[in-house]
Amino acid sequence: MKITRTFVPSLFTALNIFCGFLSIIYTSQEQFSIAAWIIILAAVFDSLDGIMARMTRSSSQFGVELDSLADVVSFGAAPSFMVYQVYLRTLGPWGILIAALPVVLGAIRLARFNVQLIGFDKDYFNGLPIPMQAITVCAFILEFGSDKISAGGLAGIELIILVVVLSLLMVSHVKYDTMPKLSKLQLKSHPYKFIIIFIALLVFVFSELFLDKNYLFLILILYVIFGLVKAAIIWIKKIFIKTEKEPVKAEKLSNIDI
Numbered sequence: 001m002k003i004t005r006t007f008v009p010s011l012f013t014a015l016n017i018f019c020g021f022l023s024i025i026y027t028s029q030e031q032f033s034i035a036a037w038i039i040i041l042a043a044v045f046d047s048l049d050g051i052m053a054r055m056t057r058s059s060s061q062f063g064v065e066l067d068s069l070a071d072v073v074s075f076g077a078a079p080s081f082m083v084y085q086v087y088l089r090t091l092g093p094w095g096i097l098i099a100a101l102p103v104v105l106g107a108i109r110l111a112r113f114n115v116q117l118i119g120f121d122k123d124y125f126n127g128l129p130i131p132m133q134a135i136t137v138c139a140f141i142l143e144f145g146s147d148k149i150s151a152g153g154l155a156g157i158e159l160i161i162l163v164v165v166l167s168l169l170m171v172s173h174v175k176y177d178t179m180p181k182l183s184k185l186q187l188k189s190h191p192y193k194f195i196i197i198f199i200a201l202l203v204f205v206f207s208e209l210f211l212d213k214n215y216l217f218l219i220l221i222l223y224v225i226f227g228l229v230k231a232a233i234i235w236i237k238k239i240f241i242k243t244e245k246e247p248v249k250a251e252k253l254s255n256i257d258i
Contacts, residue, residue, distance in 0.1 A: 008056055011049075012045045012049035012052055013046075013066050015042075016045040016046050016067075016071075016074050017069070019041050019042035019045060020042055020073035020075070020078045021073065022038050023035040023038040023042070024078050024081055026038060027085050028081075032082065032085070032141055032146040036138035037142070039075070039079060039134055042074040042075070042078075043074075043075070043131045043134065043135050046070070046071065049063070049067060050067075068110040068111075071106070074134070075102075075130045076103035076104075076106035076130060077103045078134070079103075079138065080100060080103040081099070082137070082138070083099050083137060083141075083159060084096070084099035086141060086159070087150050087160075088163075090152070099163070101163060101167035102130075102137070102163065102167050105167045105171050106130040106134075106167070108170075109130055110130060112171070113125075113127075124176060124177055124178055126173055126175060127169065127170050127171055127174060128166060128169035128172070128174065128176055129176065132220065133166040136166060136220040137159075137162060139216040139217035140162055142216070142217070169224065175227065175231065
């Protein structure tokens with residue numbers, strides 16, 4: 001069998017799919033913490049397949065399609081099943097509908113991404129990336145604990161809100177910055193992105209090792225909020241520009257002789 005350059009990134013994509021399947025198994029056994037960490041590991045493999053594709057110069061449409069199929073499993077089906085088993089199964093049919101949002105809207109988001117894809121490098125994502133949605137949900141479960149969430153109360157309500165909002169953001173037109181590529185050109189073009197990522201990693205590692213505290217959920221939710229704030233600022237600027245132009249048009253009309 002001949003091994004081509006596309007084998008390396010495809011191997012990481014296959015590991016991504018395997019992690020999604022493994023997470024579903026652990027969720028069915030009610031080992032939710034392990035299942036959540038496995039989805040986060042799948043996100044690592046999802047990042048590595050893109051890095052390997054660029055390193056080997058083997059980016060292709062096949063890789064894009066395979067990656068999307070993997071993402072539907074690992075970041076759509078796996079977290080949907082997890083939130084259902086953790087809490088939403090207690091809500092009957094409504095729980096099923098809410099739990100289905102990540103996989104259904106995630107699949108729509110991926111299909112839209114593939115249709116709109118021109119080239120393989122983008123400065124931003126149109127809508128929240130599906131891996132970010134999945135690991136944010138996983139981080140929430142790790143932060144508050146499956147036992148506390150399954151007991152209902154405020155934690156259960158917060159999980160419902162989180163799932164609904166993140167799912168809708170995936171199919172929204174809110175722009176989210178992509179992760180910068182490791183290159184001198186990207187370092188010069190987007191230095192602030194590297195600084196923010198470095199600080200986030202430092203906070204996560206330091207808190208995990210020395211404070212016995214996991215700040216992953218806080219870091220991820222700040223990323224989600226930042227995209228919303230930036231979209232709100234752009235929307236407000238458009239309104240101000242529009243209102244500034246309207247009086248000019250009115251003034252021109254008043255100068256016309258009748």
